[in-house]
Amino acid sequence: MALLEVRDLTKTYPATRRGARATHVLDGVTFDVNRGEFFTIVGPSGAGKTTLLRCISGLLRPTEGSVTLDGRLVDGPPRELAPVFQDYSRSLYPWLTVAKNVALPLTSAGIAKAEVDDRVQHALASVGLKGEDAKYPWQLSGGMQQRVAIARALAYRAEVLILDEPFASVDAQTRADLEDLLLKVKHESGATFLFVTHDVDEAVYLSDRVAVVSKSPSRIEKLVDVHLPAERNQLTTKALPEFGELRAEIFATIRHLVVAKPTAQGPEYVI
Amino acid sequence: MNRWKPWVLSALGAVLALVAWWIASDQAGSIYFPPLQDVLEGVWTYWVVGDGGRHLASSMVNLFAGLAIGVVGGFVLGLLIGQSRLVRTALTPSLEFVRAIPATALIPFAMVVFGLGSEMKIFIIALGTLFPILLNVIDGARELSQEARDTASSFGIRGWQKQWRVVIPSVLPRAAAGIRIALPLSLVLVVTSEMTGSNTGIGYVLITAQNSFNQTSVWGAIVLLGVLGVILNSLFGLVEHRLLAWDKGLHRQGDH
Amino acid sequence: MTITVQRAEKLMRSRRAAQLWLPLATIVALLALWELAVRGGLFPERYAPPPTVILGQLLGMLLEAGVWQAVADTLTGWGISLLISVVAGTVLGTILGRFASASAFFRPIVEFLRPIPSIAMIPLAVLMIGSGKPTEVFLATYAGLWQMLVAAVAAVGAVDPVGLQTARSFGLSRADQVKYVMLPSMLPRLVTGVRIASSTVLIFCITAELLIGVPGLGAGLGAARGVGDMPRMYAYVVIIGVLGYALSALFKLLETRLLFWHESVRGAHR
Numbered sequence: 046m047a048l049l050e051v052r053d054l055t056k057t058y059p060a061t062r063r064g065a066r067a068t069h070v071l072d073g074v075t076f077d078v079n080r081g082e083f084f085t086i087v088g089p090s091g092a093g094k095t096t097l098l099r100c101i102s103g104l105l106r107p108t109e110g111s112v113t114l115d116g117r118l119v120d121g122p123p124r125e126l127a128p129v130f131q132d133y134s135r136s137l138y139p140w141l142t143v144a145k146n147v148a149l150p151l152t153s154a155g156i157a158k159a160e161v162d163d164r165v166q167h168a169l170a171s172v173g174l175k176g177e178d179a180k181y182p183w184q185l186s187g188g189m190q191q192r193v194a195i196a197r198a199l200a201y202r203a204e205v206l207i208l209d210e211p212f213a214s215v216d217a218q219t220r221a222d223l224e225d226l227l228l229k230v231k232h233e234s235g236a237t238f239l240f241v242t243h244d245v246d247e248a249v250y251l252s253d254r255v256a257v258v259s260k261s262p263s264r265i266e267k268l269v270d271v272h273l274p275a276e277r278n279q280l281t282t283k284a285l286p287e288f289g290e291l292r293a294e295i296f297a298t299i300r301h302l303v304v305a306k307p308t309a310q311g312p313e314y315v316i
Numbered sequence: 317m318n319r320w321k322p323w324v325l326s327a328l329g330a331v332l333a334l335v336a337w338w339i340a341s342d343q344a345g346s347i348y349f350p351p352l353q354d355v356l357e358g359v360w361t362y363w364v365v366g367d368g369g370r371h372l373a374s375s376m377v378n379l380f381a382g383l384a385i386g387v388v389g390g391f392v393l394g395l396l397i398g399q400s401r402l403v404r405t406a407l408t409p410s411l412e413f414v415r416a417i418p419a420t421a422l423i424p425f426a427m428v429v430f431g432l433g434s435e436m437k438i439f440i441i442a443l444g445t446l447f448p449i450l451l452n453v454i455d456g457a458r459e460l461s462q463e464a465r466d467t468a469s470s471f472g473i474r475g476w477q478k479q480w481r482v483v484i485p486s487v488l489p490r491a492a493a494g495i496r497i498a499l500p501l502s503l504v505l506v507v508t509s510e511m512t513g514s515n516t517g518i519g520y521v522l523i524t525a526q527n528s529f530n531q532t533s534v535w536g537a538i539v540l541l542g543v544l545g546v547i548l549n550s551l552f553g554l555v556e557h558r559l560l561a562w563d564k565g566l567h568r569q570g571d572h
Numbered sequence: 573m574t575i576t577v578q579r580a581e582k583l584m585r586s587r588r589a590a591q592l593w594l595p596l597a598t599i600v601a602l603l604a605l606w607e608l609a610v611r612g613g614l615f616p617e618r619y620a621p622p623p624t625v626i627l628g629q630l631l632g633m634l635l636e637a638g639v640w641q642a643v644a645d646t647l648t649g650w651g652i653s654l655l656i657s658v659v660a661g662t663v664l665g666t667i668l669g670r671f672a673s674a675s676a677f678f679r680p681i682v683e684f685l686r687p688i689p690s691i692a693m694i695p696l697a698v699l700m701i702g703s704g705k706p707t708e709v710f711l712a713t714y715a716g717l718w719q720m721l722v723a724a725v726a727a728v729g730a731v732d733p734v735g736l737q738t739a740r741s742f743g744l745s746r747a748d749q750v751k752y753v754m755l756p757s758m759l760p761r762l763v764t765g766v767r768i769a770s771s772t773v774l775i776f777c778i779t780a781e782l783l784i785g786v787p788g789l790g791a792g793l794g795a796a797r798g799v800g801d802m803p804r805m806y807a808y809v810v811i812i813g814v815l816g817y818a819l820s821a822l823f824k825l826l827e828t829r830l831l832f833w834h835e836s837v838r839g840a841h842r
Contacts, residue, residue, distance in 0.1 A: 104737050128741045135734035139833040140756040149752055150742035181833060201742060325676035333681045348700050402594070409595040410602065416816030418775040420782060421790070421809055424797040429619050497768075504689040504715075508779060511691070519692075526695030534695045538688055545687020 046116065047077035048237055049101070049205060053110035056096055070096045072262035073110070078205075078239055083231060085240040087248040088258035089299055094241045097263065098209050101239070102126055114205070127203030131210040133190040137182040137197075143169070144178035147197045168200035169193075171233060172226060188219035192226065199230060205237045212247070221279050224251060228277055245299070249291045250277060257295055259302045267298045350532040358536040368521065372540075375517040378434055379506045382441025386498060390446045391491055394453025395483065404454065415451065419444030419501075420508050427513065437509040437517070444505045449494035456490030457483065492556050499548050503541065621803045629803035630810055639792070643815065646788035649708045649777040650770070650819075656709070657716030657769050662762060664717075665724020675725070682721070690714035691779060698784060708786045712776035716769040723765020727758035760834050767823035774816055789815070 056071040070093035078084040088094055099105040101112050103122040112119040114126070127150075130136040137146050144165050151161045169178055172192040182190050191211055198206050208227075212220045224247060231238055242248050248255045249271060257267040271291060273282060282288060338352045362368040397403050397411075419440050426443075430436035460483060468474070468482045510519025518537055525533035603623045609615040610622040633639045668675045668682075690711040701707045731754055739753045781790025789812050796805035831837045 099737075102741055104740060122741045122743060124743055126741065128738060130734055130738065132734055135732050136738040138735065138753065138756065139835075139838075140759075141752070149748075150744065153742070153744045153748040153752075181838075183833070183835075183838060197742075322672070322676035325673055326679050329677040330680035348696065405591060406594045406598040410599055412820070413813050413817050416771070416820060417809055417813040418778050418816070420775065420779040421793055421812050423782075424793065424805055425620065425809070428802075500687050500689070503687060504691055507689050508691050508783070511694075511783060522692055522695060526698070531696070531699075538692050538696075541692050542684045542688045546683055549683070549687060 048080040048082075048115055049078040049239070050113040051076050051078075051101060051110075052113070054097065054100055054107050054112065055109040056093065056100060056105070057108045069262040071100070071107070072264045074258070074263060074265055075110075076256055076265055076268065078237060080204075081235055081237055083238045083240065083251055083253045085242060085248040085252040085255045086258055087242055087245060087255055087295060087299070088263065089260050089302065090243055091260050092258045093261045093263045094243075094258065095209060097258070098128075098207055098239075098241060102128055102207055125204040127198035127201045127206055129191070129194045129198055129206060129208040129211045131213050133182070133187065133194050133214075137190055137193055139181065139183050141181075142178065143174065143180050143182060143185070143193050146182060146193060147178075147200050150197065150201050164200045164202075165196075168196040171199060171230060172196045186219075187215045188223060191215060191223060195226070195230065199234060199236075203236060205239060208238065208240045210242055211240075213242075220247075225277075225279065227251065245292055245295050246283070248295065249273075249288060250279075250282060255291075255295060257298045257302075266302060267295075269295060347529075347531055350535055354532050355535045355539060358532050359539055362533070362536065363540050371517050371521050374434070375506050375510065375519075378437045378509075378517070379441060379502050381434075382438040382505070383445050383498065383502045385438065385442035386445030386502075387449055387491075387495060389442065390449030390494065391453055393446075394450045394491075395457060395479070395487070397450075398454040398457025398487070399460075399483065404458065408454070411447070411451065411454075415447040419505055423509060423512055426509075432513045432515075437506065437514070440509045441502050441505045445498035445502050448497040448501070449491055452490040452494035452497075453487050456487035460486050489560055492560060495552060499552055500545065503545055503548070507541070618802070620806060625803050626806045626810065630807040633804070633807050633811075639811070642787065642789045642792045643811070645705075645786075646774075646777055646781065646790070646815070649705055649712060649781075649786070649788060650774050652705075653709045653712035653716055653773045653777065654766075654770055656713045657720050657773060658766055660713075661717045661720025661765070661769070662724045665721040666728055666758075668721070669725040669728025682718075686718040686722075690776060691783070694780070694783060703784045703786060705786060707784060708777055708780040708788070711780045712773045715776045716773040719769040719772050720765050723761050723768070724758070727761035727765070730761055731757040760831055760836070763823075763827050763830060767820065767827065770819055770823055771816060774819065778812055 052075055054071050054074040056069075058068045058070065060067050074097060076084075086094060086097065096105065100107045101119070103112075103119045103126070106120075114123050117123075128136075138149070141149065147165045147168055148161050151164060152158075156164075165178065166175075169175060172195050174189065174192050174196060177185065177189070182193060185193070194211070195206075212223050215223065227238070228251065230236075238251075240248075240251060252271050255269045255271060256265050257269070258264065259266050269291060273285065273287060273291075334352070341349055341355075342351045342353070344351075363372055397407055422443065423436075423440055426436045426439045430439055464482055464486060468478050473481060506517065507519040507522070510517030511523050514520050518541065522534060522537045525531075525537065606615070606620075607622045607624060610617055610620070668678060693711065693714070694707075697707045697710055701710060735753050735757060736749065739749045744752065777788065778790040778793075780786055781788040782794045783790075785791050785794065789808055793805055793808040793812070796802075796808055828837050
């Protein structure tokens with residue numbers, strides 16, 4: 046049995062203003078994520094990726110369909126999940142220090158102080174932020190702030206980390222570093238990763254499997270197995286012919302989706 | 317909430333409040349709390365069709381004259397002070413100090429200088445409404461982003477052009493915020509200035525009603541002021557909406 | 573290299589010195605101008621006495637117990653009114669900001685009551701409550717309450733949904749969500765609300781004292797005007813200004829202390 050089972054997820058927002066039409070965001074999304082897997086959802090901007098993640102994390106009730114985590118139906122934020130949002134400046138609390146940001150979910154869960162301190166130090170060390178614990182998030186660079194957000198999810202010992210375009214607002218070099226950090230952390234923790242991005246290279250580089258979603262109303266258009274060596278490297282992995290093939294395959298699917306479904310304003314080439 | 321619910325609830329709230337007031341005041345039988353029916357009739361016969369029109373007009377003319385002077389003065393002075401670091405540093409503490417003096421405390425001074433007529437009232441209203449706008453515009457001109465200034469100077473936009481195209485539009489939202497504070501203040505000041513030694517205006521009618529123990533008339537004036545406040549706020553809301561449409565669009569944050 | 577650093581430091585020092593001396597010099601210059609205008613006959617002395625006369629009067633008044641009593645009276649009215657305004661305004665504003673239905677239901681009532689100048693209620697309040705401190709507190713609270721209510725509604729709106737989603741995802745209890753996420757995010761607007769309410773409340777306390785004669789600085793001002801003692805009247809105006817300035821400076825200091833993490837303040841701590 047898969048760890049996370051998403052079945053026929055459909056989400057429709059009712060019209061809120063006069064003359065507005067109901068928006069159909071998700072249209073029967075179905076997929077499984079296996080334990081210990083790095084699963085990535087990739088799709089053009091405007092696909093309901095964020096809505097999908099919010100349904101999976103139990104923050105939003107789907108109109109139809111279900112999400113099951115470890116055999117239990119998700120109807121509120123489950124203990125086993127931890128999010129890493131794109132906008133670290135909003136998901137990290139500026140009034141708390143780095144250490145307190147990481148510790149907050151733990152102290153709130155009633156874990157003893159010694160254990161909390163231990164977990165916080167450990168998590169910060171594993172994302173390369175040893176000694177930065179007394180600083181405030183806004184005193185750190187964007188990439189370092191996102192490391193804090195990852196450390197918070199790690200210290201929480203979540204089984205599944207949900208990452209919503211986490212590296213979309215950092216520069217290219219930092220992004221590559223963070224991608225490798227994520228692979229290292231996954232290797233060490235053995236956690237399951239559900240990752241969302243619109244960057245095809247990033248999707249292929251990180252994942253065991255990639256799901257391509259269409260523009261809203263979104264559905265899974267294609268599932269791609271990434272048979273690349275487990276040991277990934279920014280230079281050698283990306284130079285492999287298989288990498289290029291996978292990249293081309295996913296690109297073609299997205300292109301096709303975008304061209305084949307012109308919107309009211311005409312075709313939009315978002316990629 | 318669907319699109320009708322807020323309207324229905326607002327209407328319900330207004331109607332229920334009026335009904336509650338109507339019944340409570342009708343049953344109270346207290347001279348301090350006259351029946352709403354009498355109060356509303358009084359408002360109609362005195363303020364709308366009767367002698368009160370003269371006082372209402374006088375109050376409104378003074379209010380708008382004072383407000384206009386306060387807004388224009390605050391805006392122009394704010395632009396002058398806000399754009400020069402030197403002038404700003406030199407004057408800000410003095411301005412903050414003068415601002416800390418309630419305009420109503422200067423009514424005695426205004427009475428000595430201007431007498432008891434409209435000039436005194438207009439002076440007090442203008443003085444009181446000037447500061448919120450002035451200090452907001454100074455802040456706005458100071459915060460004018462370096463990029464906006466650099467862009468202007470690299471395209472050779474300077475002098476009046478720069479003021480008109482770059483500086484004024486970017487301080488308008490702050491000026492609007494200042495006017496939002498100044499509006500209710502102007503209503504307070506018009507009434508207060510008419511309550512001391514004047515013989516026209518809503519404040520004068522209030523004092524006369526107090527002296528003749530006419531509680532219905534006092535309540536009528538209060539209701540009238542509430543209605544005036546709502547009208548002033550909505551009028552300004554309309555103007556602001558038109559003028560600052562770009563600002564609202566700029567700062568709206570989408571959250572899917 | 574070191575020369576540049578030294579020069580920069582020197583410039584910084586002279587800037588900081590200018591920050592202090594320039595405003596002081598301006599004040600002295602303005603006062604001197606006023607003094608000369610009155611002494612030279614440009615500005616009639618019956619409008620306003622020269623600053624040296626006001627200052628002399630002020631220094632003399634600082635020895636009068638009655639003046640300090642008036643300051644204490646006004647501060648008492650201010651304190652009670654501000655406390656009630658802040659507590660009630662925050663609670664009501666949070667409820668209205670949190671629940672869209674409550675907000676829709678009460679909106680017309682609030683919009684009608686908010687702009688009514690409480691000064692207009694003086695005739696009623698004097699008859700029903702009397703002409704003492706309670707009336708002053710009622711009038712000032714009525715004015716301050718709406719300021720705080722509006723600030724609290726805005727504060728609830730300023731709570732970032734992403735921050736709240738994060739808290740919910742990490743399983744924070746309701747109480748912890750309020751304590752660690754809601755309240756800190758509301759704090760900036762609330763503190764600004766308190767500062768604005770404070771100055772409004774002070775204005776209304778002084779005005780009520782002036783118009784009804786409730787003991788306090790406003791009453792002192794009114795009494796001085798009544799006997800035509802201009803220097804004394806202006807000395808009261810100066811005391812009122814100093815008090816308002818001090819309170820506002822105090823709240824600004826509190827703001828920078830409490831909100832060291834907020835983007836409007838944190839530049840200095842980076």
